[in-house]
Amino acid sequence: MCQQNKPHRHSIFCILPPYILRSIAENGSKEQRSMALHVLSGDTTFRSLRAVPRFAAELIKKRPLAFMLAGDKQRTIFSANNAQALPGVIVRAEGSPATGDPAIDEAYDGLGLTYDFFWNVFNRNSIDDEGMPLNGTVHFGANYSNAFWDGQRMVFGDGDGELFNRFTISLDVIAHELAHGVTEDETQLIYSSQSGALNESVSDVFGSLVKQYALNQTAEGADWLIGAGLFTDRVQGVGGNPAVLRSMKEPGTGYDDPVLGRDPQPGHMDDFVNTFEDNGGVHINSGIPNKAFYLAATNIGGYAWEKAGRVWYETLLDSRLRSNDKFQRFAQLTVENAKRYKVEAEVCDAWTKVGISVPMII
Amino acid sequence: MKIYFKPEGGFGFFPGLNKALEINCESLPADEASHVENLVCEANFFDLPEPAPVPVRGADMKEYIIKVEDKGRQHMVKLTDLETNQYLRDLLTYLTNKQKETRSGS
Numbered sequence: 293m294c295q296q297n298k299p300h301r302h303s304i305f306c307i308l309p310p311y312i313l314r315s316i317a318e319n320g321s322k323e324q325r326s327m328a329l330h331v332l333s334g335d336t337t338f339r340s341l342r343a344v345p346r347f348a349a350e351l352i353k354k355r356p357l358a359f360m361l362a363g364d365k366q367r368t369i370f371s372a373n374n375a376q377a378l379p380g381v382i383v384r385a386e387g388s389p390a391t392g393d394p395a396i397d398e399a400y401d402g403l404g405l406t407y408d409f410f411w412n413v414f415n416r417n418s419i420d421d422e423g424m425p426l427n428g429t430v431h432f433g434a435n436y437s438n439a440f441w442d443g444q445r446m447v448f449g450d451g452d453g454e455l456f457n458r459f460t461i462s463l464d465v466i467a468h469e470l471a472h473g474v475t476e477d478e479t480q481l482i483y484s485s486q487s488g489a490l491n492e493s494v495s496d497v498f499g500s501l502v503k504q505y506a507l508n509q510t511a512e513g514a515d516w517l518i519g520a521g522l523f524t525d526r527v528q529g530v531g532g533n534p535a536v537l538r539s540m541k542e543p544g545t546g547y548d549d550p551v552l553g554r555d556p557q558p559g560h561m562d563d564f565v566n567t568f569e570d571n572g573g574v575h576i577n578s579g580i581p582n583k584a585f586y587l588a589a590t591n592i593g594g595y596a597w598e599k600a601g602r603v604w605y606e607t608l609l610d611s612r613l614r615s616n617d618k619f620q621r622f623a624q625l626t627v628e629n630a631k632r633y634k635v636e637a638e639v640c641d642a643w644t645k646v647g648i649s650v651p652m653i654i
Numbered sequence: 655m656k657i658y659f660k661p662e663g664g665f666g667f668f669p670g671l672n673k674a675l676e677i678n679c680e681s682l683p684a685d686e687a688s689h690v691e692n693l694v695c696e697a698n699f700f701d702l703p704e705p706a707p708v709p710v711r712g713a714d715m716k717e718y719i720i721k722v723e724d725k726g727r728q729h730m731v732k733l734t735d736l737e738t739n740q741y742l743r744d745l746l747t748y749l750t751n752k753q754k755e756t757r758s759g760s
């Protein structure tokens with residue numbers, strides 16, 4: 293659409309950097325202002341986008357300074373008001389006070405904590421590392437039991453109340469969705485089979501790390517659970533524990549319930565699931581790289597984001613990682629990236645324990 | 655008319671929630687059968703485009719496979735939760751509720 297004159301290295305959707313839009317919103321004509329506000333609020337229809345660049349170019353010449361500093365986040369929460377249409381109506385914008393609606397406020401806070409994590413830990417400025425606005429839609433659908441990333445925004449249902457609570461209830465679920473945006477921006481790991489399971493695992497890794505960072509937990513002190521609190525207490529857990537979506541520490545022990553069935557995640561290549569369902573098991577076999585990350589982080593010790601998280605993040609950014617790569621190659625690249633932090637033995641051991649042997653020299 | 659329905663995807667894979675459903679309209683009550691047949695007809699089901707390959711963008715989105723067999727014709731589509739065709743949405747709602755009834759334990 294606007295690929296010919298793209299001002300950025302890679303974009304998830306065609307939008308100007310928020311600081312430019314902000315300055316248009318503050319300094320443009322009335323018409324320009326409303327257009328910029330429209331785009332800032334996430335309306336990315338072709339019509340509104342096409343109109344912006346013309347005056348934006350003038351503005352860049354006139355005002356070379358960014359109005360928005362890197363590290364500033366730009367959150368907008370929308371409500372779909374229980375319809376299944378996006379984006380919905382704006383219910384909370386950056387800097388506005390809490391609404392008292394838990395879904396809205398959890399989405400706002402969760403996206404903020406996730407932004408802060410990526411900025412403080414990896415110096416990454418939002419999903420695209422260019423300050424992309426964070427748009428979340430809550431109250432999507434009626435009794436809708438899912439959360440997803442649609443390529444532009446993070447969308448959360450209220451849950452059916454029977455099996456699922458609202459999907460904003462777990463910080464790691466919010467961070468998981470935002471991390472899909474980061475992966476899509478960096479490597480586009482194809483959402484199918486092993487590359488898809490890696491895509492899923494990367495989202496669980498950062499989802500869990502955001503939670504650990506917010507709670508100031510070390511690898512030893514963290515629960516390594518994804519989606520704690522997401523299930524209602526009607527869903528049966530394993531071994532007397534409350535049901536959770538997934539466990540990175542013990543894949544396959546999230547739930548065992550008459551309605552949901554049993555958590556199908558393997559934690560070792562011996563139990564790899566070959567299936568056509570779930571895009572070739574992307575949410576199933578992600579248990580294997582999840583467990584590898586958990587083992588690497590606990591092998592290293594301390595805060596998981598400091599070394600293991602950084603190694604995984606740098607692997608995601610590694611130009612040698614291809615969109616159709618499988619576990620083996622991803623593992624090799626993590627070991628390679630671990631060398632900078634002198635933790636290659638710990639990372640190598642972690643992959644060996646899930647059945648993936650990586651030569652230390654590649 | 656026979657309908658095959660399979661929900662897929664979403665934030666996690668739950669074996670019990672992703673079971674396939676098969677409906678034979680001949681074994682449904684007459685008014686229910688005509689409701690379903692009407693939705694399929696109004697949606698121009700047999701003229702809908704074939705499912706696209708794996709999308710480049712997005713993750714954790716649910717997908718719904720619907721296959722209809724009728725009078726020697728057969729066609730399959732994949733829907734998402736962002737479907738805008740109201741007849742298809744009604745058909746999806748109907749099938750989702752029907753599938754929910756088949757869940758064990760509920």
Ligand SMILES: [Zn+2]
Nearest residue numbers: 294298303306
């Ligand atoms: Zn662009």
Ligand SMILES: [Zn+2]
Nearest residue numbers: 492495713714
């Ligand atoms: Zn996901």
